[in-house]
Amino acid sequence: MTQVKFIIPIQERIQQVEARMLAQSDGHHPDLGAALEHLLSSGGKRVRPAVALLTGGMYNADPDRLVTLGAAIELLHTATLVHDDLIDGALLRRGIATLNSRWSPAATVLTGDFVFARAAKLAAETNSIEVMRLFSETLATIVNGEITQMFTSRGLASREDYYQRIYAKTASMFELATAAAALLSPVDREIVEVARRFGYDIGMAFQIVDDVLDFTGEQTTIGKPVASDLRQGLITLPALYYMEMNPGDPDMELLKNGGFYSEERIDRLIEAIRKSGAIENSLDEAQHHVDCALEILADQPDGLENQALEDLARYIVMRSS
């Protein structure tokens, strides 16, 4: 488990974050507690709270406020997933049944809203208006990204669209984690901006690698069919590289035009992308973001947390090997 050694210095804090999240249903309808427990049972590595805890630790923020922030961020993330899964009709996430696969759409919408409400409450409990603002701006960015994606024709994509989309979907939340942690720390304004930047790079790398794993992972590992994005007409970085290297590929043209295509053609296209070098190019790009993050971290206060953030940044690309 050397891959997740970044968790070691904050293991106990992560448990506090989880307890904090679970406590958010106290005093409310029992089914909300059950839903929250179910949602949090799928685990995951709590990368977003980890980033917040480590960044704040590096800058000497109050640990209790960081736990509150970590719980707020993970709940915000959870709420967006609840509504996403409902919208996509997804039945599984990380191998666990989604809420919408078991509950009515109505109950799922409301549970997502409840989780938003509790995330906002925790964000307010950090006692920082600036954190609160950043928090609500991030939610708007995420939702605006999803709406833009929804109203954009399937198959259409440029690099610019792609980068905007993964920023909205993922990097914005990592930025929130690092910038908000810095805001809770006794540091100057410029440091908040520095923190925001390495959060951005870590987040961009994270999503690019996720998009690569969608192509290279086995169905059993990632819990969904290989290249599920492409099958839904969503163009990610590997497909963009492939398009640039193979302009006019007839299968890709069909996909871009949103035309109807056979399972066989899609499988052939996925295979072609996997073999084209597009995967390597995408990983290089993720590595570039990791390198930028490492470069920034090299100038930040030394210690266990900085080391763990470096491990975390490296771990992101290691997931793909």
Next chain:
Amino acid sequence: MTQVKFIIPIQERIQQVEARMLAQSDGHHPDLGAALEHLLSSGGKRVRPAVALLTGGMYNADPDRLVTLGAAIELLHTATLVHDDLIDGALLRRGIATLNSRWSPAATVLTGDFVFARAAKLAAETNSIEVMRLFSETLATIVNGEITQMFTSRGLASREDYYQRIYAKTASMFELATAAAALLSPVDREIVEVARRFGYDIGMAFQIVDDVLDFTGEQTTIGKPVASDLRQGLITLPALYYMEMNPGDPDMELLKNGGFYSEERIDRLIEAIRKSGAIENSLDEAQHHVDCALEILADQPDGLENQALEDLARYIVMRSS
């Protein structure tokens, strides 16, 4: 239009609140702007922002922060309506097509989320952590109320359930409007509690009268079939009074047991409730809340705003005549 004279002292501020709300889609996907415009076009009297503006005006809060608060509260209210209408499958609200009648469920969920995000951003812009906390607590209360209603068997109801439900659905938001306005004012802590109390009474009266209007209104005026709540198995105060006055009424027993009933039986039951005195009893109860609010206001700073709040409280019950 003597009925809405409470608006007069704050007419201009209400327009600023509306402009503030509309500006929240700036820089985001154009369809969000269109959605926001559509949502706000249905008008309504902006009672919640009016209550906030008048309360804050009475206690000498900064007018700009009150406009921000008013916009935050009305957007929070709007967001909950967007998700409510989706869940209920409602096609019209105040005679205007609902978002879900024109857009996909997915787009409707996300638009509601976006409006939540902007409401939270405006709440943060009041620059008060306490307002922010109250704001997120209110959202949790509202959503918890809806979930409780959803998981409660149709037709089952006690007074206690009813009061809890209308508190969550309506009075909590009026409490937010008055208490948050007081929090933004140069007043002592006890005054915030006083403000919360008259907000509570105004809100309870408001919802009881709404529930009465559902029985007494004409379909053309209220924009939905008469007694639509009862037709959906939802027991409100007039039906509760009727049950208490007519224990064992066979039509009511059928309804309470969630049994299947004919259109004819339902119409007969509605007619019976309308004629039973249950309407008058319910209105007396609303009037009692109004009287409580007026009694509290009598001890608060005199002036235009206090006068307008009294008008507003009286107007709530006048709507039913």
